[in-house]
Amino acid sequence: MEWLRLEQWSPYAVGIGIGLLSCVAFVLSDKPIGCSTAFSRTSGMIEHLFRGGIVAEKAYYKKFAPSIEWEWMLVVGIFIGGFLSAKLSGQFKEVWVPATWASSFGSTPLVRWAIALIGGIIIGIGSRWAGGCTSGHGISGTLQLAVSSWLAVLCFFIGGIVTAMLIFNVFAN
C-alpha cells in the first residue's frame, strides 16, 4: 500500500480515477459529481439560523432547498479525502500563504486572506450564475457532451487566465 503514501500520482492515473468515479456516481446515485450547490445550501442553512422559516420561501431556495443532501455530503467527503491523502503522504501542513503568492505579494496572511475572500465571493456568485463549477460543468457536464458545460468551461478558463495573468504580470512587484 506504499502508493497511498506517495506525494503525487500521475495526473493521468488521477484523471482516469475521477472519470471512473463519475461513472459510479451516475450508476449508484443517478447524479453527476458537482460541488457548488452545496455552498448555496450551506448559505441558506446559515440564513435560516438567523431569519427562520421565511428563508425557505426565497425563490432560489425553492429550487435548491437549504438542507443536507447528496452534493453536500460529497463536499464534506472531499474535505476528508484531501485530509487523508495529505496526512498519508506527510504533506498535511497549516499554510496561510501559498509559495507562488508569497513570491510576488509577500507572506502577510491578512493580505492573502482578504484577496482569497474576495475571490471566494466572486466565485460563489459566478458558479451559481453559470449553474455549475469546474466539477459540475468542467468534468461531469463536458463528459455528457452538454453544450452549456463546454461553453461554461471555456469561459471559466478565459476569465481565469486573463485574471491570473493580470494579477501576476501587471500588479506583482
Place this chain on the structure above:
Amino acid sequence: MFKTLHTKKNIQLAIGFLVGILFGFLLQKGGVTKYDVIIGQLLLTDFTVMKVMLTAMTTGMLGVHLLRSLGIAQLHPKPGSFGSTVIGGLIFGVGFGILGYCPGTMAGASGQGSLDALFGGVVGMIIGAGLFSEFYPKLEKGILSRGNFGELTWPQLIKVTPWLIIIPMLIVITALLLWVEKSGL
C-alpha cells in the same frame, strides 16, 4: 436496475460522502488542490490541471455513454443560456484567477491544511452564493434567461449519434496530451 437504490435517502447520503472522500483523495494526490498548481495552469506554466481534467472527462465520457447504452445510467445535462453560462462563466473565471481554487478543490485544499482556501475560499463562496440567492429573482427574469438553449447536448445539436463525437474527440484529446508530454509541458 438501481432505481430502488436511488430512492433510499440515507444510503444516498452515505454514497455521496464516500464518493466525496475518493474524489478529494484523488484531487489531492493529483496535486490539483494546491494553489501553486492551479495558478500555474492559469499562468500557462503548469499543465497538471488540464491533464487531470481532460483524462477525467474522456474516461467518464466513454464510461457514462457505454453505461447509458446498457441502460444503467441516464444523462443529466445542465440547462444553459448565453446570459447565464457565458456571463456566469466569466464571473467565475475572475474569481478563479483571484482565489486560485475552485469550489471542489477549495474543499480538498482546506483538508490538506491550506487556510486561505478554508477561511478565504469557503467562507467567501458561502457569502457569494448567499448574495446570488438574494438577487436571483431579478436576475432570473432578466439576464439569466437571455439566449436560452435549455438542456442541449452536442449530439442533439448536430443530430448524430454520441459515438460520432466521442470517438474523434478521444483521438484528438489523446493526440493533444501526447503532444503536451512530448514538448515537456
